Amino acid sequence: MATIQAHEIVKRFGNQTAVNQVTFNVEAGEIFGLLGPNGAGKTTTIRIILDIFKPDSGSVEVLGGTMTEDKKNRIGYLPEERGLYQDISLEMCLNYLVRLKGLKPSYAANRVSELMKQFDLYDHRKKKVKELSKGMQQKAQLIATLAHEPDLIIVDEPFSGLDPVNTQMVKDLLRQEREKGKTIVMCTHQMHQVEELCDRLVLINHGKVMLYGKINEIRRNYASHEVIIHPLNDLPASLPGVVQVEPVNSGYLLHLERNSSPQEILKYLVETGVALEKFEIAMPTLDEIFIQVVTAQEEKA
Numbered sequence: 001m002a003t004i005q006a007h008e009i010v011k012r013f014g015n016q017t018a019v020n021q022v023t024f025n026v027e028a029g030e031i032f033g034l035l036g037p038n039g040a041g042k043t044t045t046i047r048i049i050l051d052i053f054k055p056d057s058g059s060v061e062v063l064g065g066t067m068t069e070d071k072k073n074r075i076g077y078l079p080e081e082r083g084l085y086q087d088i089s090l091e092m093c094l095n096y097l098v099r100l101k102g103l104k105p106s107y108a109a110n111r112v113s114e115l116m117k118q119f120d121l122y123d124h125r126k127k128k129v130k131e132l133s134k135g136m137q138q139k140a141q142l143i144a145t146l147a148h149e150p151d152l153i154i155v156d157e158p159f160s161g162l163d164p165v166n167t168q169m170v171k172d173l174l175r176q177e178r179e180k181g182k183t184i185v186m187c188t189h190q191m192h193q194v195e196e197l198c199d200r201l202v203l204i205n206h207g208k209v210m211l212y213g214k215i216n217e218i219r220r221n222y223a224s225h226e227v228i229i230h231p232l233n234d235l236p237a238s239l240p241g242v243v244q245v246e247p248v249n250s251g252y253l254l255h256l257e258r259n260s261s262p263q264e265i266l267k268y269l270v271e272t273g274v275a276l277e278k279f280e281i282a283m284p285t286l287d288e289i290f291i292q293v294v295t296a297q298e299e300k301a
Helices: 042-049 090-099 105-118 134-146 164-179 191-197 215-221 262-271 286-300
Strands: 002-013 016-027 031-035 057-062 075-078 152-156 183-187 200-205 208-214 226-231 242-248 251-256 276-281
Touching (some): 002 042, 002 183, 016 042, 031 042, 031 164, 042 057, 090 105, 134 152, 152 164, 200 215, 208 215, 208 286, 251 262, 262 276
Antiparallel strands (some): 002 057, 226 251
């Protein structure tokens, strides 16, 4: 059963249509990427899901039906803009935010202490929030998002301000939440993080859905007619079915003729005695697909 079902949602602000008939589902227990360039309609879509905005038309179901106050306590939301109280201590701020989600004071305090230790913030708990670095404040926001153990987690730019060590910690944490059966919606401009973490995605631009589906299937659909090989010995002087051989990263990118197949090339290489360390169909990165899709839409506009 889908955790989120958005069906043809539309939201206008004056003459501007921010979200234009957007439809997608987020399945239970997956990490789902909600992507798009700045101003694409991502934040408006999130606010509709969270019942902050009402759609002008269309419908959204969350956790099995319409949004309720009880359901809001089952959701953890990390906004791109930090929402921490700057002039009180980190410990006081987090305890207050976590208790807003319905946790009893003693349990909230234990959860906050536990997570501050996990995020290496415990020794800074008495400092005012404004005295913390950008990365520390980002980790504090994550604690506020996760402390009440929500069933649905929505994170907007979760890696902002984090160094590589803390980025890896957050990635591991998101995977752990998925393994617990939690549903995660992740908004980010870091496409390599989406490739690494997400099961499926939707790409929105100018309020419209441009891509939707499993990441591997999307990459396969946009794959060009090329293969990457890393041979252990010399290649033949000519390769039937290959238009161009381009050196790349200690290997070669083979541009194939339209009627050639990767299987035919592999068979020929093996039959001619070429030992291969690596042979793979060249797949575009999400960055490349993102740029291609968004640029094509801009050119049509």
